[in-house]
Amino acid sequence: MSLLTVQNLKMHFPVRGGVFYTTKATCKAVDGVSFELKAGETLGLVGESGCGKSTVAKSVVRLLKPTAGSIQFNGHDISTKSQGQLRELRRELQMVFQDPAESLNPRHTIGQILEEPFIIQKMGTRAERSEWAAELLKRVGLPADGVHKYPFEFSGGQRQRIGIARALALKPKLIVCDEPVSALDVSVQAQVLNLLLELQRDFGLAYLFIAHDLSVVQHMSDRVAVMYLGKIVEMAPAAELYKNPRHAYTKALLDAIPIADPTKRRERQLLRGDVPSPINPPAGCAFGHRMKHPKWEESTKMDLSLKELSPGHFVQACPCCVDL
Numbered sequence: 219m220s221l222l223t224v225q226n227l228k229m230h231f232p233v234r235g236g237v238f239y240t241t242k243a244t245c246k247a248v249d250g251v252s253f254e255l256k257a258g259e260t261l262g263l264v265g266e267s268g269c270g271k272s273t274v275a276k277s278v279v280r281l282l283k284p285t286a287g288s289i290q291f292n293g294h295d296i297s298t299k300s301q302g303q304l305r306e307l308r309r310e311l312q313m314v315f316q317d318p319a320e321s322l323n324p325r326h327t328i329g330q331i332l333e334e335p336f337i338i339q340k341m342g343t344r345a346e347r348s349e350w351a352a353e354l355l356k357r358v359g360l361p362a363d364g365v366h367k368y369p370f371e372f373s374g375g376q377r378q379r380i381g382i383a384r385a386l387a388l389k390p391k392l393i394v395c396d397e398p399v400s401a402l403d404v405s406v407q408a409q410v411l412n413l414l415l416e417l418q419r420d421f422g423l424a425y426l427f428i429a430h431d432l433s434v435v436q437h438m439s440d441r442v443a444v445m446y447l448g449k450i451v452e453m454a455p456a457a458e459l460y461k462n463p464r465h466a467y468t469k470a471l472l473d474a475i476p477i478a479d480p481t482k483r484r485e486r487q488l489l490r491g492d493v494p495s496p497i498n499p500p501a502g503c504a505f506g507h508r509m510k511h512p513k514w515e516e517s518t519k520m521d522l523s524l525k526e527l528s529p530g531h532f533v534q535a536c537p538c539c540v541d542l
Contacts, residue, residue, distance in 0.1 A: 219293075221392055221424050222255040222278065227287035229273050233497060245497050247273040249448035250287075252524075257391060260418070260425040262439030262456065264432055264471065266493065270448040271428045272316075275396045278426060279313045280304055292391065309339060312385035316397040318377035322369040328355070328380055329365030335387040354383040358413060375406035379413065386417065394426045399434065411438060432475050436460055441530070444468045447504040448496055450524065451539070454531040464527060466539035467505045506538025513537040 229248035232241040248270040255261050263271050276282045278289060280296055289297040291311060296304060315321035322331055332351035336342055342350065352362035358379040360372075369377055378398060385393050395414070399407040411434065417423060429435050435442055436456055443453040444467065452465040463469045470489050491508040494500050500507040502518030517536050524532040533540050 220254040220290075221257045221259075221292055222426070223288075223290040224254075224274075224278065225252050225288045225290075227251045227274065227277060227289065228285045229270070229277050229282060230285040243497050246448050246499060247496055248277065249496075249499070251445070251448070251450055252287075253443055253450065253453065255392070255424055255426060257424055258418070258422045259441070260427050260439045262435035262442040263426065263428045263445060264430070264435050264442060265445035267430070268493065268496070269445045270496075271445055272396050274445075275313065275394045275426065275428055279308075279311055279394050281313075305338070309388040310391045311394075312388065312390040312392070313394045313396065314378070314381050314385050314398045317401050318374060318381045319369070319401075321381055322377060324369055326368075327365065328367055328369065328372075331369075331380065332365065332384055332387060335384065339388060341388075350387070354387055355380070357386065357417075358383045373406075374402050375410060378402060378410055382410075382413065382417070386421075389421070390423070392424045392426070394428075396428050397430065398427075400430060407434070414438070432460075432471060444471065447494060447499055449504070449534070450532075451505065451534040451536075452532065453524065458528075458531055462531075464531070464533045464540050465505075465536075466509070503534070503536040503538045506536060509538070511538040 227248055228250060231245040231247060233243040233245055234240060235242045251274055253261065263274065265271055273282065277284050284297050287297065288295055291307065294307060296307060329348060329351045332354050333347040336347045336350060348365070351365050355364050356362050360376060360379055372380065399410050402410060414425065418425065427435065427438050439456045441453065442456050442459045443450050444465065446467050452459065452463070452468045459468065460472065463472055491510065494504050494508060502514060503522060506514040506517055517538050522534050522536055525535040526532050
């Protein structure tokens with residue numbers, strides 16, 4: 219049984235304007251995303267900025283209420299539950315945000331930040347909560363006396379460790395990581411990634427891991443899903459996707475990964491055109507439309523749902539981008 223099952227998730231936002239601030243259009247940030255995530259597994263979610271990755275993350279943890287579709291978490295449909303009904307489930311579903319400086323309250327001490335989940339869930343006495351906060355800091359590699367300090371007294375990497383400690387506080391089953399290392403120095407990124415892997419091994423955590431850096435996603439993920447303009451266009455086991463990408467957009471993303479050896483050169487698939495607007499997305503294959511592919515009009519009349527080409531390897535069945 220899957221820990222998380224997302225079916226046909228849609229997240230549309232009204233675009234308002236005019237004298238009376240009426241709805242003029244709809245921004246289709248996420249438009250029919252489906253995937254599953256098992257306990258202890260990591261699913262990487264990649265794509266260009268603006269493709270809808272963070273909106274998927276916020277919808278999964280119900281910071282946003284989906285426009286349509288279902289989100290099944292641990293046997294419960296959380297897509298329509300109220301915030302009050304979600305409170306107990308939030309013990310098992312947590313999130314690590316992209317910018318640790320913005321996600322930590324600068325007016326609270328680290329102890330207050332780490333104790334807050336216990337207070338909301340009405341767990342423990344004041345002394346127990348203080349002890350748990352100190353233990354959480356030690357668990358993520360920070361000194362226990364850090365509970366008396368404020369976020370500005372820590373570096374970016376240390377603040378992200380505090381964010382991870384907060385997510386870990388209630389012993390969740392799933393943590394959604396929304397680009398957890400993109401705001402950190404390269405020298406610190408590896409330390410944070412290794413911490414996440416260590417915590418996953420020790421506590422059996424599942425991760426929905428969102429990142430721009432495809433080499434990071436390859437290192438962290440069991441499976442990888444590639445998003446383009448609010449839809450998943452390819453999903454496969456990490457090793458299979460990096461070895462044998464089938465969708466043209468996936469190939470272009472992999473071509474963009476820098477080579478460590480400056481003496482080596484390779485042919486790259488250059489992306490032409492601009493990403494279409496999610497306010498007015500084209501019919502059919504959005505990537506084929508961007509590339510002005512001769513088969514794009516053919517795709518407008520086709521069912522572009524994901525098709526399993528090999529065991530566990532799903533690709534959007536589009537004549538523009540995939541050789542079927």
